Amino acid sequence: MNSIVLVTGGSRGIGAATAVHLAKLGYAVCVNYLSNETEANNVVAKIEGNGGKAIAVQADVANENDVIRLFKVIDSSLGRITHLVNNAGIVLPQMRVSEMSAERINKVLTNNVTSYFLCCREAIKRMHNGGSIVNVSSAAARLGAPSEYVDYAASKGAIDTLTRGLSLEVAADNIRVNCVRPGFIHTNMHSDGGEADRIERLKKLIPLRRGGEPEEVAASIVFLLSNEASYITGTFVDLAGGK
Numbered sequence: 001m002n003s004i005v006l007v008t009g010g011s012r013g014i015g016a017a018t019a020v021h022l023a024k025l026g027y028a029v030c031v032n033y034l035s036n037e038t039e040a041n042n043v044v045a046k047i048e049g050n051g052g053k054a055i056a057v058q059a060d061v062a063n064e065n066d067v068i069r070l071f072k073v074i075d076s077s078l079g080r081i082t083h084l085v086n087n088a089g090i091v092l093p094q095m096r097v098s099e100m101s102a103e104r105i106n107k108v109l110t111n112n113v114t115s116y117f118l119c120c121r122e123a124i125k126r127m128h129n130g131g132s133i134v135n136v137s138s139a140a141a142r143l144g145a146p147s148e149y150v151d152y153a154a155s156k157g158a159i160d161t162l163t164r165g166l167s168l169e170v171a172a173d174n175i176r177v178n179c180v181r182p183g184f185i186h187t188n189m190h191s192d193g194g195e196a197d198r199i200e201r202l203k204k205l206i207p208l209r210r211g212g213e214p215e216e217v218a219a220s221i222v223f224l225l226s227n228e229a230s231y232i233t234g235t236f237v238d239l240a241g242g243k
């Protein structure tokens with residue numbers, strides 16, 4: 001069976017590293033992105049340069065019609081999906097809960113939670129011979145991100161619960177659902193939170209005394225996704241330097 005994977009938010013950061021790693025192992029990869037077409041095309045070019053197969057598809061995974069279109073494009077361009085990496089996510093500028101508007105909270109929840117549900121739904125419909133899903137949560141689900149973005153942390157808490165519940169729901173269909181919880185990874189996400197040097201500020205509090213690299217997260221995603229992890233479902237790998 002050919003392995004066909006969607007990596008949401010595959011144009012940058014953890015998603016891009018995961019897409020490149022999976023392609024090296026022979027997966028045909030759909031690199032999804034929101035607006036950064038150039039970066040997505042660069043990831044596809046890198047994969048093709050390594051002899052792999054990939055397509056870039058723009059879709060807002062927080063939008064139901066976009067998700068439906070995204071999966072139809074995968075059906076027609078690569079074939080029926082066998083693996084899913086739910087990775088696309090956002091943070092908004094740091095603020096306390098007492099300052100958060102409903103609009104902001106809903107934006108975070110729609111982008112980080114509804115999107116994962118929709119992509120799981122469309123993937124599971126197609127995984128007739130079993131499959132594997134990895135959700136990218138965050139150490140923030142455990143730590144709460146006080147005075148930074150509790151809305152984001154709560155959205156990732158929801159992903160932990162989604163992982164547990166869905167893994168039990170589809171286990172008998174031979175679909176595995178697992179989760180990674182990174183923290184303090186060197187990507188552009190921290191600039192979106194308004195603090196590009198966030199990891200510099202926090203690294204003295206991290207037991208390993210450094211931030212992580214996207215490739216270090218990708219390695220665990222790839223493992224959980226693969227047959228090497230064939231008896232693992234509903235579980236979590238924490239990648240936060242011991243925090």
Ligand code: NAP
Pocket residue numbers: 008009010011012013014015032033034035036037039059060061062087088089090111115136137138139140181182183184185186187188189190
């Ligand atoms: P990043 O560098 O900011 O990249 C975000 C990716 O998601 C981009 O490819 C972006 O596409 C895409 N994206 C965002 N919203 C989207 C939407 N609505 N539809 C489709 N694509 C969308 O992020 P990252 O740091 O690699 O984070 C990846 C995942 O890891 C996220 O779920 C994040 O919460 C989680 N995480 C990160 C850290 C960390 O320290 N970096 C820690 C814990 C968890 P464009 O390029 O088109 O904008």
